[in-house]
Amino acid sequence: MNYRCPVCFFDELPYPPRDYHICPCCGTEFGNDDAEVSDSRLREIWITQGAKWFFGKRPEGWSPWHQLAESGNAFKFRASQPHRHQRFANLMREPNEFPRVLSM
Numbered sequence: 342m343n344y345r346c347p348v349c350f351f352d353e354l355p356y357p358p359r360d361y362h363i364c365p366c367c368g369t370e371f372g373n374d375d376a377e378v379s380d381s382r383l384r385e386i387w388i389t390q391g392a393k394w395f396f397g398k399r400p401e402g403w404s405p406w407h408q409l410a411e412s413g414n415a416f417k418f419r420a421s422q423p424h425r426h427q428r429f430a431n432l433m434r435e436p437n438e439f440p441r442v443l444s445m
């Protein structure tokens with residue numbers, strides 16, 4: 342059974358997001374990093390730093406933007422970061438452009 346990270350929405354965590362496990366995707370240490378900072382704030386930080394894969398081998402074809410978009414939370418993100426992530430905003434505006442944008 343896999344679990345979803347509440348911060349980056351990576352949904353292949355082999356363990357629940359707690360007990361000091363660390364998300365291999367965004368690097369959040371559950372129970373520590375998220376003890377005093379909200380998931381949405383941690384997500385903002387992760388995205389602002391480039392939404393990079395944290396450690397280990399990332400899944401083939403993995404894309405943070407795709408992952409965020411699939412989570413259904415992309416809209417919130419777009420509202421909070423209107424300028425710095427224009428590419429992602431464009432992706433939200435033109436869903437048909439997915440393949441092109443993701444390959445950039």
Ligand SMILES: [Zn+2]
Pocket residue numbers: 346347348349350351364365366367368369
């Ligand atoms: Zn994560």
